[in-house]
Amino acid sequence: MAGLDRYIAVLRLYSQSQSEWTVIDMAERLGVPQSTVYRTVRDLVGENFLETASEARYRLGSVFIEFDRLLRLTDPLLTAGSQVLEEVVAAVGVPCVGLLCRLYNDTVMCIADATAPGATFSSSYERGRPMPLTMGATSKAILAHLPTRRFNRVIDQWPEARTQAFRAELMAVRKSGVCVSSGEIDANVVGVAAPILSKTPGLLASLSLVLPQSIADDAMVARIAAATMAGARHIEEGLASSGGL
Amino acid sequence: MAGLDRYIAVLRLYSQSQSEWTVIDMAERLGVPQSTVYRTVRDLVGENFLETASEARYRLGSVFIEFDRLLRLTDPLLTAGSQVLEEVVAAVGVPCVGLLCRLYNDTVMCIADATAPGATFSSSYERGRPMPLTMGATSKAILAHLPTRRFNRVIDQWPEARTQAFRAELMAVRKSGVCVSSGEIDANVVGVAAPILSKTPGLLASLSLVLPQSIADDAMVARIAAATMAGARHIEEGLASSGGL
DNA sequence: TAGCTCATTCTCGCAATATGAGAAACATTG
DNA sequence: CAATGTTTCTCATATTGCGAGAATGAGCTA
Structure with a gap:
């Protein structure tokens, strides 16, 4: 897995029932090493696709709200x-x-x-x-x-x-x-x-x-x-x- | 520019005043070759971050609405x-x-x-x-x-x-x-x-x-x-x- | 149908970059 | 201060994305 896929794979982990993930759990679920997931998550956080929740947990970021507005307007x-x-x-x-x-x-x-x-x-x-x-x-x-x-x-x-x-x-x-x-x-x-x-x-x-x-x-x-x-x-x-x- | 950045750079081109882009225009604006932009756009379309509008134009895709809902719920x-x-x-x-x-x-x-x-x-x-x-x-x-x-x-x-x-x-x-x-x-x-x-x-x-x-x-x-x-x-x-x- | 013009995908060699394992740094807590 | 858990960093490797141009394909026009 590479390129966009890796990022999307992380985002697609999120669901209504599981809205917070630790890097460890992501790595296990996706079957890739933690260090790789850390990098991926760091990038996603940097672009506001993810954000840090409490204690090593990550949740979806607010960039989606921003683009949702753009979509509503255009x-x-x-x-x-x-x-x-x-x-x-x-x-x-x-x-x-x-x-x-x-x-x-x-x-x-x-x-x-x-x-x-x-x-x-x-x-x-x-x-x-x-x-x-x-x-x-x-x-x-x-x-x-x-x-x-x-x-x-x-x-x-x-x-x-x-x-x-x-x-x-x-x-x-x-x-x-x-x-x-x-x-x-x-x-x-x-x-x-x-x-x-x-x-x-x-x-x-x-x-x-x-x-x-x-x-x-x-x-x-x-x-x-x-x-x-x-x-x-x-x-x-x-x-x-x-x-x- | 590489990795997530290339994808985000494309998404960030979109604004209220310019909500449709051709690959040519993207390439010119970003200063990268068309073939590269085509690849990037193809990936984004595949994940519904972009979608084809009429005649070689692309607009933002509905995945943002989907994730916006997840955010509202969680x-x-x-x-x-x-x-x-x-x-x-x-x-x-x-x-x-x-x-x-x-x-x-x-x-x-x-x-x-x-x-x-x-x-x-x-x-x-x-x-x-x-x-x-x-x-x-x-x-x-x-x-x-x-x-x-x-x-x-x-x-x-x-x-x-x-x-x-x-x-x-x-x-x-x-x-x-x-x-x-x-x-x-x-x-x-x-x-x-x-x-x-x-x-x-x-x-x-x-x-x-x-x-x-x-x-x-x-x-x-x-x-x-x-x-x-x-x-x-x-x-x-x-x-x-x-x-x- | 042939011939044109776009849009998109493909080819391929090369260089850049992501990868993965482990170590190091950092933060927190008892 | 030791101990635990989180995050970043290092480095060698090879996977992958890159770029220029060619090839394909889809519409049009005549």
């Missing part, structure tokens, strides 16, 4: 979408959660969310958390629009997605431009998602609204679906006009 | 502080903005903020934006508690901070445990900040409330100062009990 999808997201959530006028999510390798990641006043629940799609591609309206709206080659590769990896019924469902999503699912990720909520397409390679996203099952009758879902699709179109326009091409 | 100061921050803002009951900021190299960076309903302004201390150490209550509350050696080093770099009056002011802040400033960063607002101290090396932060000058009479400032200091103490306790030592 990412075309975020700049075009977060405003629309707020508006759509406000416009539908029901206690719901709005999500702006995008394809992220073989996962889906939320990059912005908006909670309507009165919403007493939250979505598992929290900002920055990679989610599976094959479950939930938010994800399936994206999956349905993957290029065939990649679509098949993904499908092959998730056993539960290899059925003919699943393929048919996604075809329907692709046709109708909206995906509705109920309780697939979080119990007792319904997700309504519309894909956001763009000519930019690799930029594939979805706008979705999540609402309690209790208020999600057919009429409501139809209304939410219309709002979601309109919002998605709106964001696509914003992307196109911002030079996102 | 950083001791954030986990101990964001809750308190909300509470303090809600408790004072005036249209204000609450900030949780920390020392970040020789700058101050906001890591969490909370806006009270009705606040029609915002602070320059937006989350993730490095701010100078010598201006604004938020920053000076932190500066006043830097170890002497480092304090002097910082002071020397900012010409406007080399006066005796400035040193005296900071001494007073250190004694009283609160710093109040008016219009130093943003016009027409008053900042009230209390330092957050911890035994963790390098962890130095402040909790501050920003409110319109129009409502900031002496009585109000005194009340806000008390609330801010109480909140800061509260966060310190949270830090200590969470093993933050």
